Amino acid sequence: MGEGSTGEPVRPTRIGVELARGRASYSVLDQGQFLAPRPVHPLAGSPGAGVDPTHARVALIGISMMLLGGDEVLIEVSVGAGVTLEVVEPAGLVAYNAAGVQARWRLSATVADGGxxxxxxxxxxxxxxxxxxxxxxxxxxxxxxxxxxxxxVRGRTGERPGELRSSVRCTGPAGDLLVEELDLTGDHRSAMGVLGGTRVLGAVTALGFTPPVLQSTSLTRFDTASGGAVARVLADSAHSVTQQVEQVFTAWR
Known part of the structure; x- marks a missing residue:
């Protein structure tokens, strides 16, 4: 557990799911300071709807305005053996003008064997x-x-982008599977070879298996040494990028 801008402990959002009598069962479902986990049923006609009792689906619902300067959003997830947990963010998140005061968003997840x-x-x-x-x-x-x-997404329409550092680290039994650091702060925001002149970066990462190859002229696929893959797209339209990554996510899930 970390500390917020006031020095008080941050109350994390916690989600835990495990296999019990052949079905996915929630072991932990704790509301945090900013987000509340809410179990949802798969929509009729969606992949796996109503056919897999080992599949749990949770929506993260915002209960407090965020992200403001000094906010620290902490999400802790535990997936048990033989269980699938799908976490959905129903709405986008805006980090508001905070005169440069940093806000943090952190996800810490563990996935057991076969999860x-x-x-x-x-x-x-x-x-x-x-x-x-x-x-x-x-x-x-x-x-x-x-x-x-x-x-x-770097900035809302018609404004300059704020500062962002994004860090992704995924590990397996033998060590690192994927380590990525994206620094869009200071002069790095306009550096060549990062995002160029585009505003939006979309990515889908698949690890622990080899996802199928998809036919797309706008997505770039990077295969990892461990057998996984990352599909990435750069564009200026958040709507277009979101549509593309959702298609990849659906195909790879």
Whole structure:
């Protein structure tokens, strides 16, 4: 547990799911300072709807305005053996002008042997004057799988982008599976070879298995040494990028 801007302990949002009598069962479902986890049923006609009792689906519902300067959003997730947990962010998140005061968003997840974590992330918009540190940490046991969707938007329409540092580190039994550091602070915001002149970065990461190859002219696929893959797209339209990564997420899940 970390500390917020006031020095008080941060109350994390906690989600734990395990296999009990052949069905997914919640062992932990704790509301945090900013987010409340709410179990939801798969929509009729959606992949796996009503046919897999080992599949749990949770929506993260905002209960307090965020992200403001000094906010620290902490999410802790535990997926048991043989269970699939799908986490959905129903609405995008805006980091507001905070005159450069940093806000933090942190995900810490562990996935046991034979477990699967599906994270359907909504867009994070970093408004002018915002300063965000986004950290994703996932530990996969042998036989565990991850599909992670992310969309990062540099500034709202008509304004300059705020500052963003995004860090993703996924580990397995033998060590690191994926380590990525994206620094869009200071002069790095306009550096060549990072995002160029585009505003939106979308990515889908699949680890613990080899996802199928998709036919797309706008997505770039990077295969990892461990057999996983990352599909990435850069564009100026958050709507277009979100549509594309959602298609990949659906295919890879």
């Amino acid at each position: 699967t974590l599906l994270w359907a992330g909504a867009p994070l918009v970093v408004a002018e004057g915002a300063n965000v540190l986004r950290e994703t940490r996932v530990s996969l046991a042998a036989g565990a799988r991850l599909v992670l969707q992310e969309v990062l």
